Amino acid sequence: MVDESWSPPEVLVTVDLVILTLREASLHVLLVERGVEPYLGERALPGGFLNNAGEGIAEAAARELREEADLDGAQLHLEQLGTYGKPARDPRGRVISVAYLAIAPGLPEPVAGTDAAGAGWEPVEDVLAGRLGLAFDHRQIVADGVERARGKLEHTALATAFCGATFTIAELQQVYEAVWGVELDPRNFYRKVQKVPGFIESAGDERKATKGRPARLFRAGATTVLHPPLVRPDPATEEERQ
Amino acid sequence: MVDESWSPPEVLVTVDLVILTLREASLHVLLVERGVEPYLGERALPGGFLNNAGEGIAEAAARELREEADLDGAQLHLEQLGTYGKPARDPRGRVISVAYLAIAPGLPEPVAGTDAAGAGWEPVEDVLAGRLGLAFDHRQIVADGVERARGKLEHTALATAFCGATFTIAELQQVYEAVWGVELDPRNFYRKVQKVPGFIESAGDERKATKGRPARLFRAGATTVLHPPLVRPDPATEEERQ
DNA sequence: ACAATAGTGTCTGTGAGACAATATTAG
DNA sequence: CTAATATTGTCTCACAGACACTATTGT
Secondary structure, eight states, rough: OOOSOOOOEEEEEEEEEOOOOEEETTEEEEEEEEEEEEEEESSSOHHHHHHSSOOOOOHHHHHHHHHHHHHOOTTSEEEEEEEEEEEESOOTTTTEEEEEEEEOOSSSSOOSSSSSSSSEEEHHHHHTTTTSSSSTHHHHHHHHHHHHHHHHHHBBGGGGGOOOOOOOOHHHOOOHHHHHHHOOOOOHHHHHHHHHHTEEEEEEEEEOOOSSSOEEEEESSSSSSSSSSSOOOOOOHOOOOO | OOTTTSOOEEEEEEEEEEEEETTTTTEEEEEEEESSSTTTTTTTTTTEESSSOOOOOHHHHHHHHHHOOOOOOSSSSEEEEEEEOOSSOOOSSSSSEEEEEEEEOOOOSSSOSSSSSEEEEHHHHHHHHSSSOBBBHHHHHHHHHHHHHHHHHBBGGGGGGGGGEEEHHHHHHHHHHHHOOOOOOHHHHHHHHHHHHHHHEEEEEEEOOSSSEEEEEEOSSSSSSSSSOOOOHHHHHHHHHH
């Protein structure tokens, strides 16, 4: 370390949340409208400062999840995404942000946050394409979150976190298609998913769709890591098809 | 956020490094002996406080890499691993640590750090098994770093970062075997590695081993992501063999 | 009946792993 | 020559993807 006379600088730490969900078969992220400077009035990720008390970073993330999105961190998938500390990222001074990724099943309607002026789900595509500007470096954080989710869908049962307590295989497929941005063959997907031990388990009864034969219902299984993994189709392979 | 009258708490931020290398065909991590309280005299990861000036977190990691291990961050693989902020992890007060993972090729001998009392490479196995105790929560950080490296070997060209400028395929195989802790078939590995476009490229001449036929030399290719990936053998498949 | 979706069966090419065979060096 | 390692060749089995086909509902 360094000599005792030197005193290290103190910095402010915020926790920001990338909360993803599926709405109308496309990926959405929860954004709030900032009620204070800086970036007043602009869209930003929900988040806030780390509390004084003996609050761990993960606890702070769960607290913000509760305060700003009214979601229960204990029930949801919540994992650390990364830490962002570029010197000039916050005009207030030396602020670094620890970002967390949360996955929520489809929710009824725009969640009204307690803190933020207004909260609402926005299409991830609009954010990534820059059609919707975000405060700070939050666009980059969203991009990292989506990329993380895409990768984890392959090797973990994360996709079930987008669904409700029970779901059909077609619904599960829509999750993969929306997050990966690809189309999958329903028949191959059907067998493939069921072949992974512990991924999903039957929930007994049936459920009717608006049209066609009713589908079986399933719930998430005990397994969190998928053996074998569900690999997403290689875009390079598509080109070969000519 | 919160009302303006409330003032968020300031915390101290350290940057810690998990520097991995290969020595005698097994994975080693760089550790220093702490010269100050707390944990004086115990082993710990190299690291230090974030500087006052406009120093980004990644820059701080590169600086520590230079100061404590005399390695050039621009040449090495250096990526953020995660942020650790349990309230009681540091007796000095509210300190959170941003951990970085660095991969270094086999180096001549114990690197003498400038700051730390003593520095040396220790087998990762000793740390993970608890035979060698570490300060703070550094054992967990090492475990996370090794796990990250294992996964990245599958999908990225990270393995070449363990090697020198040129290397044989057998040496590359030793990297995979040491990090994954498995044995691989040299013949299948040989073809598999060469089939991945851009992973490795020939370096022309030859080089003799102590015994046997001399092996071709290769250098790292331009590709960083492997298509197709090198999947590590599924341990469940081994049991089937009976 | 038809449309629409759920679920099953079958074929085929590719690729991974097992392992035989050949090449090239040192001693 | 033999030992040791590098490199190439070949076989086989499993599996992913394409897609025909059957099942079960609403209208």
